[in-house]
Amino acid sequence: xxxxxxxxxxxxxxxxxALSWLGEASPDVVCxxxxxxxxxxxxxAEFERLGYNVETHGQKGFNGVAIxxxxxxxxxxxxxxxxxxxAQARFIEGVFSVKGGVIRxxxxxxxxxNPIGTEKFDYKIAWMxxxxxxxxxxxxxxxPTVLAGDYNVIPDAKDVHDPRxxxxxxxxxxxxxxxxxxxxxxxxxxxxxxxxxxxxxxxFWDYQAGAWQKNWGIRIDHLLLSPQAADRLEACxxxxxxxxxxxxxxxxxxxxxxxxxxx
DNA sequence: ATGGCTGCAGGATGCAGA
Numbered sequence: 001x002x003x004x005x006x007x008x009x010x011x012x013x014x015x016x017x018a019l020s021w022l023g024e025a026s027p028d029v030v031c032x033x034x035x036x037x038x039x040x041x042x043x044x045a046e047f048e049r050l051g052y053n054v055e056t057h058g059q060k061g062f063n064g065v066a067i068x069x070x071x072x073x074x075x076x077x078x079x080x081x082x083x084x085x086x087a088q089a090r091f092i093e094g095v096f097s098v099k100g101g102v103i104r105x106x107x108x109x110x111x112x113x114n115p116i117g118t119e120k121f122d123y124k125i126a127w128m129x130x131x132x133x134x135x136x137x138x139x140x141x142x143x144p145t146v147l148a149g150d151y152n153v154i155p156d157a158k159d160v161h162d163p164r165x166x167x168x169x170x171x172x173x174x175x176x177x178x179x180x181x182x183x184x185x186x187x188x189x190x191x192x193x194x195x196x197x198x199x200x201x202x203x204f205w206d207y208q209a210g211a212w213q214k215n216w217g218i219r220i221d222h223l224l225l226s227p228q229a230a231d232r233l234e235a236c237x238x239x240x241x242x243x244x245x246x247x248x249x250x251x252x253x254x255x256x257x258x259x260x261x262x263x
Numbered sequence: 264a265t266g267g268c269t270g271c272a273g274g275a276t277g278c279a280g281a
Contacts, residue, residue: 009280010270034280036271061271062279112281152281171281206281207268218281250269250281 001098001260002027003105004239005148005221007204007251011035011066014249015043021242022050027255028070029096031107031148035064042066059089065107065149071096071262080108082130090127099261103229104138108149113170121170124152128179135183135224144229144260147188150251151222153180155190158199159219171220189230191223191256192238203238204251212243223256232259 004027008014011032022030030052035042037058044054047068057078058064067073075095080086090109095102108131113124131147138145154172157163166172184190192201202217211217225233239253 013270034270112279114281166281169281204281206266209267220281 001029001103002255002257003029003031003146003148003223004253004255005031005033005107005150005223006253007033007109007150007221007249009034009036009249009251011037011042014247015046017242017245017247017249019046019050020245021239021253022047022052022068025239025253025255029094029105030068031105032066032068033064033107033109033150034062035066036062037064055092055094057089057092059087063089063109065090065092065109067092067094067105067107069094069096069105071098074102080127080130081134083126086127097263099263102143103258103260104143104145106145106147106149108147108151110149110151110153112152113173113176116168116170116173121173124170125175125179128176132179132182132186135186135188139187139226142228143226144232144258145226146229146256146258147183147224149222150220151180152220153177154218154220155180155222159201161200161202161216161218166218171218183224187227188224189227189233191225191230191233191236192219192254194225194230194233195236201238202240203254205243207250221251221254223254225256229258233257234259
């Protein structure tokens with residue numbers, strides 16, 4: 001089973017690009033972020049035509065997440081627990097039956113948090129603490145769980161082309177990186193780093209200043225695996241080449257292959 | 264660089280992104 005995460009930066013602006021990649025890669029589960037669409041306007045029929053079940057958690061204008069799955073959804077949960085006042089659409093969880101049990105897949109869009117020193121950064125850190133509490137609860141189930149999405153965190157200096165240039169950015173703050181590490185310390189595995197420890201594995205290149213051509217990238221899109229999922233990890237790949245397509249997202253898909261079969 | 268693009272909402276340009 002292949003599980004992908006992809007910040008598509010607007011599902012309506014990206015529909016042709018998205019269909020092209022899904023047609024060529026055909027992942028079993030796809031976690032989308034920044035759909036920038038309300039649920040009613042999400043182009044679900046186009047994805048259903050490729051054989052996907054579709055669940056969305058959108059809002060007007062920005063944010064918004066979705067899960068596409070070739071397996072039927074047993075359960076869907078919208079919104080990260082821990083703050084009833086939080087109206088931003090950044091979290092959706094799907095549960096699927098697989099041979100021998102279930103697998104849980106979350107599509108998350110963690111707040112950017114810039115500029116630092118503002119309530120936006122406080123919101124990012126608070127959101128990460130809520131995610132840690134959620135992740136801890138899910139670990140207690142002792143089930144395969146995949147927390148996939150745009151974390152807006154550069155975990156390490158080897159995940160950025162120029163660490164100094166990002167020193168004052170919310171994505172590379174010690175506090176952001178520590179909160180990310182707290183997730184790993186719970187017992188989650190960074191799927192990419194479990195299979196590839198080399199520097200320069202990027203998932204995002206800015207639209208500006210020819211960042212893609214110069215390979216000025218950062219790694220901020222991650223799949224974190226519970227032990228029961230990590231035990232079945234076979235491979236993890238960053239699909240860089242779609243960044244060079246016409247009308248690309250500024251992020252590219254990341255795909256993990258896990259040894260699970262349909263029930 | 265002083266964010267140099269991009270998408271969205273809406274019907275001009277401001278907001279948000281990273």
